[in-house]
Amino acid sequence: MIDPLAEVVTLLQPSLRRSKLVSAAGSWGVRQAEQGNPVYCLILEGSCRLTLGDEEPMALQAGDFVLIPAWRDMLLSGNEPPRPEDIDRHPVELANGEHRQGTPEGPHEVRFLAGLCEFGSPDAALLVSLLPRVVLVRDEPRLSTLVQLASDEARAQRPAREVVLANLLEVLLIEALRSTADASPTQGLLRGLADARVGTAIRHMHESPARPWTVAELARESAMSRSAFFERFSREVGVAPMEYLLSWRMALAKDLLRRRDGSVAEVAERVGYGSASTFSVAFSRHVGVSPAVYGKSASAPVAA
Structure with missing residues (x-):
């Protein structure tokens, strides 16, 4: 994993x-x-x-x-x-x-x-x-x-x-x-990973970011009820499960676009969006510019 x-x-x-x-x-x-x-x-x-x-x-x-x-x-x-x-x-x-x-x-x-x-x-x-x-x-x-x-x-x-x-x-x-992953006193990724149930959900999101996850599915993978999982994840990580997933998908997308590793449509598919247009709307809302503009303005060199 x-x-x-x-x-x-x-x-x-x-x-x-x-x-x-x-x-x-x-x-x-x-x-x-x-x-x-x-x-x-x-x-x-x-x-x-x-x-x-x-x-x-x-x-x-x-x-x-x-x-x-x-x-x-x-x-x-x-x-x-x-x-x-x-x-x-x-x-x-x-x-x-x-x-x-x-x-x-x-x-x-x-x-x-x-x-x-x-x-x-x-x-x-x-x-x-x-x-x-x-x-x-x-x-x-x-x-x-x-x-x-x-x-x-x-x-x-x-x-x-x-x-x-x-x-x-x-x-x-x-x-x-x-x-410090097993004893982090503050909210965040390390404390989330130290929690067996929350850590399972985080690892699933990182392993399959393109999967159409829901809170209910992540709770099921963590062997918890939906409400208990949502409260526990938010308490340990500091953000709600879907907010964490969105942020991680956007971080991955920005990295792919900076390295020009695929077209906008291919990046959209790799981070869990069914269409380039849906991804572009979400990306623009989160980042402030469209994926195409971000990819052109990124300073990273073209990947070989």
């Missing part, structure tokens, strides 16, 4: 935009001011605190990997609240390329890799809405090897270090999403 999380990650087209190796001591704080991109942090040594908006600070320790798929007000700081004048102070760049925050001399209290990722898909906002607001991975044996490799690579001055780090961090990003 098709893996919905793998499909979402593939369509997101994650990549590393930039990263920094940072060490810090004393009073310091880094506030993320750029919006629209996922932020990550991998703690290599020591400990620090992460504060999201008005929430209570989150203690981070060596080996923790944090991913925030959609930027929000974020402050990374030492274990003691920083003085206002020490927040966003320009770091000192050391000879090894490391950026030092807080007290410039002496031993560091924490060392971490931090930076911005990038989702290449024009549908990133839709797809990110299916993910948790924040992903924290710790004490996860599967990730220990990746964390160690990234840590070793960050400390070394080997040729092509940035290329290796970029690829390691992309894998870490995907593994982080996979590892």
